[in-house]
Structures are given as C-alpha cells and as structure tokens.
Amino acid sequence: MVAKQIQQTSNVETPRYAWLVGLAAWAVPGLGHMLLRRWARALVLGGSVWAMFLTGLWLGGHLFTLSGTDQGPAAFLQLLPMSANVGAGFLYIFCWLTKTGFAEHAQLITFEYGNTFLLVAGLLNYLAMLDAFDLAAGRKQ
Amino acid sequence: MRHVLWMAIFAGLTAVVFGAVARGTNRQRLLYGLKVFGEFMFIAFALGWVLYFLPYR
Numbered sequence: 001m002v003a004k005q006i007q008q009t010s011n012v013e014t015p016r017y018a019w020l021v022g023l024a025a026w027a028v029p030g031l032g033h034m035l036l037r038r039w040a041r042a043l044v045l046g047g048s049v050w051a052m053f054l055t056g057l058w059l060g061g062h063l064f065t066l067s068g069t070d071q072g073p074a075a076f077l078q079l080l081p082m083s084a085n086v087g088a089g090f091l092y093i094f095c096w097l098t099k100t101g102f103a104e105h106a107q108l109i110t111f112e113y114g115n116t117f118l119l120v121a122g123l124l125n126y127l128a129m130l131d132a133f134d135l136a137a138g139r140k141q
Numbered sequence: 142m143r144h145v146l147w148m149a150i151f152a153g154l155t156a157v158v159f160g161a162v163a164r165g166t167n168r169q170r171l172l173y174g175l176k177v178f179g180e181f182m183f184i185a186f187a188l189g190w191v192l193y194f195l196p197y198r
Contacts, residue, residue, distance in 0.1 A: 044161045048154045055150065113147045120151070124158045131162040140164065 018136035025132035027089040029053075029125050032132030045128040052121035053091050060105040061114020063095055087122025087129075152181035 025032020030046015033039075064081040086092050095101045101118070105111055134140040160174025 041161055045158055048157045048161075052151075052154045059147070110147065113144075113151075117151060120155060124155065127158060127162050 014137050018133050021136035022129055022133035025129040026087070026125065029089065029091070029128060032129060033135070036132065036135055038135065041131075045124075045131070049088065049121050049125045049128060050091075052117050052124065053088050056114045056117030056119075056121060057095075057101050059110040059114030059117060060108035061101070061111065061116070061118045062104045063092060063101045063118060065096070065102060081119055084119045084122045087124075087126045088118075089125060092122070148185055149182065152178050152185075156181065 021032045021035050024035055028046075029049035030042040033042035033045060063085045064078045066075055066078055066082060105114075108114075131140070156174045156178035159177045160170045163170045163173045165173070
C-alpha cells in the first residue's frame with residue numbers, strides 16, 4: 001500500500017509555477033512566499049535571511065568567489081563556501097557586481113562571525129527556497 | 142559578552158527559519174524553533190566549558 005502511494009505521488013507532475021516560485025525564492029529571499037501570498041512566512045523567512053546576510057556584512061565577513069587569492073586546483077576549495085554564499089541569490093550577485101564584501105578583514109574580531117553569518121544566510125535561503133517550492137507544488141500545506 | 146550576543150542572534154535567526162519551514166501546527170513549529178534555539182545555546186556553552194579545561198599549549 002505504501003509502495004502504491006509512493007508510486008502515485010511520484011506520478012504527480014510538478015506545476016511550472018512551482019519552478020518559477022522556487023527561482024524567485026532563491027533570487028530574492030522572501031519573494032517566493034510572497035508570490036504564494038504566504039505573507040507571514042515571507043516576512044519571517046525573508047526577514048531572517050536578509051537580517052543574517054546584512055549582519056554578516058556589517059560584522060566584516062567576506063563572501064567567497066572562485067577568483068580568490070588561491071591559485072590552481074586550490075582555488076576549487078572556494079567552491080563549497082561559494083555555493084553556500086550563492087544561496088543568498090541576488091544579494092550575492094549585487095555584492096559581486098558592486099565588489100562589496102569580497103575583501104578580507106581578518107584583523108576584525110568579528111570577522112569569523114561575519115563569515116559564518118554570510119554562509120548560513122545562503123544555506124537558510126536554500127531551505128526557504130525548497131519550502132516555497134514544496135508549497136507551490138502542493139507537497140506541503 | 143559580545144560573542145555570546147552574536148551567538149544568540151545567530152541561533153535565534155537560524156531557529157526562526159528552522160521553525161518556519163517545519164511541518165505541523167503553529168504551536169508545534171514554535172516549540173520546535175525554541176528547541177533548536179535552546180540546543181544551539183546549550184551545545185555552545187557545553188563546548189565552551191569543555192574547551193576551557195583543555196590545555197592549548
């Protein structure tokens with residue numbers, strides 16, 4: 001019976017709207033839930049991610065990119081933290097375009113806190129994005 | 142003291158997101174968020190005390 005239920009669930013097509021909502025949720029934290037008219041959730045999730053990202057920048061944290069100071073294959077070590085940072089969507093892209101937050105301020109006492117805030121802001125936005133996608137696809141109430 | 146403040150802010154924001162995306166009723170999600178926050182704080186303090194007794198030289 002469980003196998004039958006799983007088969008039935010996997011046969012349900014994901015609506016295209018859900019992909020759009022997922023993309024919007026990644027691009028601007030909170031926007032995906034706004035499109036679904038889940039105002040409270042948008043405020044809570046988007047607000048938390050925005051607050052965490054901006055606090056990270058304020059604390060002197062830095063964003064990761066592949067074109068860092070490392071040369072050769074060592075540059076790929078930046079890939080994992082960069083993929084976490086990219087989770088913040090256009091916040092990351094805006095910072096990349098304006099060259100904001102990529103300089104290292106290791107002399108600051110809050111530098112590592114800032115890094116952690118920036119990394120986790122991106123990761124939390126991935127969670128929020130999946131939540132918006134599931135809501136739009138009808139997999140979650 | 143400032144370190145504890147940043148840690149609490151970090152734990153609070155993370156717990157809010159974890160609670161918001163969790164399944165269940167509003168009350169269950171609120172309790173889950175509080176539990177996550179408590180766990181973050183407890184583990185941080187516990188690790189802090191463990192590291193305090195470890196010689197670092």
